[in-house]
Amino acid sequence: MVHPTRNRHHRALITPPDLGLVPDHALSPTPASWTVEAVRATFLRGGELVPPVQWTTIGMDDERYATAAAELAAASRAQSTRRTYGRLVEHWLVWAHTQDVCPLPADPDALHMYIVKRATGLDVRKELKRDSEGRLVGALVMGTISQILAAISRLHALANLPSPTDHPMIRTLVEGLGRTLTTAPLLAKAALTWDLLGEVLEAQQAPTSTTALRESVARALHGATGATAGQLARAQWTDITVDPDAITVILAPTRRGGPVQRHQVGLDTGAAQLLTRWRRHTLTWPGTAVLRNETGKALTRQGLHLILTRHDAPTAVIPTVExxxxxxxxxxxxxxxxxxxxxxxxxxxxxxxxxxxxxxxxxxxxxxxxxxxxxxxxxxxxxxxxxxxxxxxxxxxxxxxxxxxxxxxxxxxxxxxxxxxxxxxxxxxxxxxxxxxxxxxxxxxxxxxxxxxxxxxxxxxxxxxxxxxxxxxxxxxxxxxxxxxxxxxxxxxxxxxxxxxxxxxxxxxxxxxxxNKPAVRPDLLAATAVLGAVANDATGPGQPAHPPATRSARRAPRGPHWGVVPGAEQPGTDQGS
Missing domain, CATH: 1.10.443.10 (Intergrase catalytic core)
Incomplete structure (x- = not known):
């Protein structure tokens, strides 16, 4: 039987006389074993897993017919599915080539080894990873394993071959993986709720870089409160409080022994919105100064003076909407x-x-x-x-x-x-x-x-x-x-x-x-509700509603008694015993 082979001088080609179309849409004559190059040339086009071109060889004298037939045959699966299957089949082909095993039809033993190595991460690391209880920790989620098996099964279906994924050994392995691997996607995206979307939309109205945002906050505070560069350099977040209608800003005296200055900035003003956004932006930074860098170091009076004077220059340009x-x-x-x-x-x-x-x-x-x-x-x-x-x-x-x-x-x-x-x-x-x-x-x-x-x-x-x-x-x-x-x-x-x-x-x-990805999980709400009910039903602060009945201790408690001062005589005890 003639089938595509590989040598060092040419790339394997599959021509219609070798693999033509037959009425049952099978590849005939079918190779006993496919090489990696033959699988790529027949089933992978543009990184997608598609039906072989031999399924559209009828009317090859009309190129338009062949092109349309190939596209319609490929459209039996969504493009995203074809791309995913193509990527997974290519990974299987690379592994089969390095292990010197036949990629098509896949031997159940070889496929078993491939799935185990990918699921446990042995294809990229030398040792098995286990959790604190000694159980195996998978490198992939179960959804990825299912995609791999579906891609290999689809490859065999296109070649009119029985799928090795139906073998009892593979089915047993899949059941074990289902009890071992997690099913939740590890890289799932968070939900952009309306509140978070509001913050994102605010970001479009303000500078996007950290430096530009910090300078805008300094200028906004200067314009809203009249704060000097020295007062801004000494401003701490503890000096700023949020009231129902305004933000209260307390500024240090401008001179020694002078009065502390208190200003209120309306919540609907641009200065308050910038200050709120800056607070969120620097929430995880070290330090407590309002105007500081990523390392927690506060801006100096001289640096803030340059920012304020550059803002007041007549050459300042009003940004336009892009x-x-x-x-x-x-x-x-x-x-x-x-x-x-x-x-x-x-x-x-x-x-x-x-x-x-x-x-x-x-x-x-x-x-x-x-x-x-x-x-x-x-x-x-x-x-x-x-x-x-x-x-x-x-x-x-x-x-x-x-x-x-x-x-x-x-x-x-x-x-x-x-x-x-x-x-x-x-x-x-x-x-x-x-x-x-x-x-x-x-x-x-x-x-x-x-x-x-x-x-x-x-x-x-x-x-x-x-x-x-x-x-x-x-x-x-x-x-x-x-x-x-x-x-x-x-x-x-x-x-x-x-x-x-x-x-x-x-x-x-x-x-x-x-x-549904709420910020407050339902289990937290349930636990809070139960604890609240216990607290409301309690007879006293921190006391249960129905304390357990006391009974005589049969043996001395183990460990320290945190209510007893070491060395002090306790009532009802015999120090001489």
Whole structure:
């Protein structure tokens, strides 16, 4: 039997005469064992796991037919699925090559070894990792193992071969992994609730760098209180208190023996908002000075004098709003209010948007839960009348007006113009064939990450479905944080789940559970409620309502008695015994 082989002089090629199309869509003649190069050449194209090109060899004299047939065959799986499977199959091929085992069909023994090594981390480290109780600690979550097995099973199905994942040995291994590995995603994103989104939107109205923000706070305090450079250098956070209507700032005397100065800054002023944001930004820094650096060292009087005088110079320039900021604000608010996935946000086009008296209505031709393209609509609601909430409809209106001015055309009059477009570093639209280019899903995630970092949210600990976030070098927020933030906020406000799924387009209320990531966990609320009930029912401070009946001690208690002073004679005891 002739099948692709490898040598040092050429790359293996698979031609239609070797592997042609037969009526049952199998590869014939089928190699007894596939080489790594043969698998790559047949099933991997552009990093995706796709059906072999031999399935579309009928009518090869018509290149258009072959191209269309190949795309339609590949579309049997979503592109994200094809990419994920392609990446996992490539990892399997590399391991099979290094271990000198056949990648296709995969031997159950070889696959068993591969899964064990990947699950326990033995593919990257030499020793097994165990917890304090001696149990194995996995390097992957169970979801990743399931994806690996699904990718290898799909590879065998495309080759018309039985899947080794159905072998009893592999099934037993999977059951053991299910009882060992965690199922919660280790890198799950936190929910960007409405309160946190408000902080992110504030960050767009203020400087984004630490130095610029610190200088703005110094100038704002100088303008609101008349504080000198010396007073600002000595200001401590203990001198600042937040009252219901204002922030009270106590300044040191300007001269020896002089009076202490007390000023009140309204909560709705720019100075109070900057000061609040600066407080959140420096919460984890050492030191107590208001104006200090990351090491806790307070700014000097001379340095603050330069900041204040530079601000008062007549050459000071008032910053202008950048086009990317207008777009980013629309992305954040529309993404949150619509609760759309980032793929749907990226795919929105202006000809599919309808402006109504109550906001915007977006038409979704396809979505993750509508792969067959039945179509659906999603509403983008405005802020309630009279409220001070940020308005997603107004933000989208502003972006439409700016985009029309920048492009010179109303995008709603053209077909396929994306709602959210790319803007280069010079503030110009990125055009392709004279049309604005689409903002990708990854770029939407980068926008969320950028403004979350500008607001200082990454410096705090946030809860996710996998537990507390840790400082692992990754952002705790992403594009999915907008969608999960909508769900979390809605459930926290008492909105019924049946109402929320009308916006998120889930089929059941139970599907909202992974999206609900409240800042206060339900178990904490339950424990607090129980302790509160005990405290209210207690007969005295710190005393239980029904103390246990006393009984004579059968033996002396072990350990120290913290209520007894060593060496002191106690009543009722015989010191001579």
């Amino acid at each position: 086009a990317s900021h207008v777009r980013d604000r629309a992305v954040l608010l529309v993404g949150w209010v619509s609760a759309l996935r980032r793929s749907n946000l990226s795919a929105l086009t202006w000809d599919q948007m309808t402006r109504t008296s109550t906001g915007w209505v977006a038409y979704l031709a396809r979505s993750k839960t509508d792969q067959e393209g039945h179509g659906d609509t999603v509403s983008i609601a405005p802020a309630p009348p009279g409220s001070r909430l940020a308005d997603a409809v107004a933000a989208l209106d502003d972006w439409l007006e700016l985009l029309t001015a920048m492009w010179g055309h109303d995008p709603r009059r053209s077909t396929g113009v994306p709602v959210f477009t790319r803007i280069d570093r010079n503030g110009h639209l990125e055009l392709r064939d004279g049309r604005p280019t689409r903002l990708s899903g990854a770029a939407i995630g980068a926008i969320v990450t950028k403004w979350v970092a500008a607001a200082g949210l990454d410096q705090r600990t946030h809860l996710t479905s996998g537990g507390h976030r840790t400082a692992d070098g990754r952002s705790a927020f992403g594009a999915h944080s907008l969608r999960s933030g909508f769900v979390t906020t809605g459930l926290a406000m008492g909105v019924p789940g049946s109402t929320i799924i009308g916006q998120t387009k889930h089929t059941t209320v139970a599907a909202l559970k992974p999206y």
